[in-house]
Amino acid sequence: MNILNSLNLKITAHLPVKIVKNKANRPLASISFDDFAKSAWQVGGKILDKYGVKGTYYAVGGFCGKVAEGVQQYDEDDLRELVAQGHELGSHTNKHTSVYTASDAALRKEEADNKAFFNEVLGDYQVSTFAYPFGDISPRTKKLYSELYPLSRGIRQGLNGKWFDMAQLKAVPIEARLWTPEFIENWVRHAKETNSWLCLFTHDICENPTPWGATPEMLDHAMAMLKKYEIEVHTVKAAMALTQFDE
Numbered sequence: 575m576n577i578l579n580s581l582n583l584k585i586t587a588h589l590p591v592k593i594v595k596n597k598a599n600r601p602l603a604s605i606s607f608d609d610f611a612k613s614a615w616q617v618g619g620k621i622l623d624k625y626g627v628k629g630t631y632y633a634v635g636g637f638c639g640k641v642a643e644g645v646q647q648y649d650e651d652d653l654r655e656l657v658a659q660g661h662e663l664g665s666h667t668n669k670h671t672s673v674y675t676a677s678d679a680a681l682r683k684e685e686a687d688n689k690a691f692f693n694e695v696l697g698d699y700q701v702s703t704f705a706y707p708f709g710d711i712s713p714r715t716k717k718l719y720s721e722l723y724p725l726s727r728g729i730r731q732g733l734n735g736k737w738f739d740m741a742q743l744k745a746v747p748i749e750a751r752l753w754t755p756e757f758i759e760n761w762v763r764h765a766k767e768t769n770s771w772l773c774l775f776t777h778d779i780c781e782n783p784t785p786w787g788a789t790p791e792m793l794d795h796a797m798a799m800l801k802k803y804e805i806e807v808h809t810v811k812a813a814m815a816l817t818q819f820d821e
C-alpha cells in the first residue's frame with residue numbers, strides 16, 4: 575500500500591460522515607461474505623442454516639459465473655436461492671474497483687450497473703448496503719457512498735458501539751491468515767459486554783481457503799460463539815434497522 579492510500583485510511587476513519595446512535599440496547603451480530611465465492615453460499619450458507627441465521631452477501635456483478643483470483647464465484651442461481659431464503663444481497667461495486675482509482679461518475683455508474691444486474695436476475699430488488707472493495711476508502715468516497723446507500727461496511731477492525739458511523743461500519747475478519755479461536759471469541763465477548771454490533775466478514779469457505787477466506791470449521795466456530803454468548807444474528811440491513819428503533 576502506498577503512503578497516500580494509508581494516509582487516506584487513517585484520515586477517513588476519523589472523519590464522521592453518518593454518525594448515529596445505536597438504540598438497540600443489546601448486542602447484535604452480522605456475518606457478511608465479500609465478492610463472493612460460490613463456496614460462501616454453497617458451504618457457508620449451510621452453516622448459517624444450521625444456526626438458523628441469515629447472512630449478507632456483497633456481490634460484484636462482474637464476477638458472476640467467473641473465476642476471480644483462482645476462486646470460483648457465485649452464479650445467478652446462487653443469487654436467486656439466497657435471496658429466496660431471506661439472506662441479504664449487498665453491493666461490492668460492479669468490477670471490484672478500488673475507490674481510489676475511479677472518479678465519482680465512474681463509481682456511480684458501477685453502482686447503477688450492479689443494481690441493473692441484480693434487477694435483471696432477481697426482478698425488482700432493493701439494495702440497502704454496500705461493502706468497500708479491499709476496504710479502500712477516502713474522504714471523497716466515504717461521502718459519495720453515504721449518498722448512495724444507507725450503510726457502507728469497511729474493514730477497519732472494531733465493534734459498532736453506542737455511536738457508530740453508518741458510512742464506515744467497523745468489522746471483524748474471519749480469515750485463515752490470522753484466525754485463532756481466541757481472536758473470534760474475544761470480539762464476541764467484547765460485543766456482549768458492551769452491547770455493541772459485531773459485523774463479521776470473510777470470503778471463500780472451504781477446506782483450503784485463500785488467506786482471506788475460512789474453513790467451514792472457522793465459520794462454524796464463530797457461529798457457535800455467537801450462540802454461546804446468546805447474541806442475535808441478523809443481516810446487515812436488519813441489524814441496521816434494529817439499531818435505529820426506539821425501544
Ligand SMILES: [Zn+2]
Pocket residue numbers: 608609666670706707708
Ligand atoms: Zn472484495
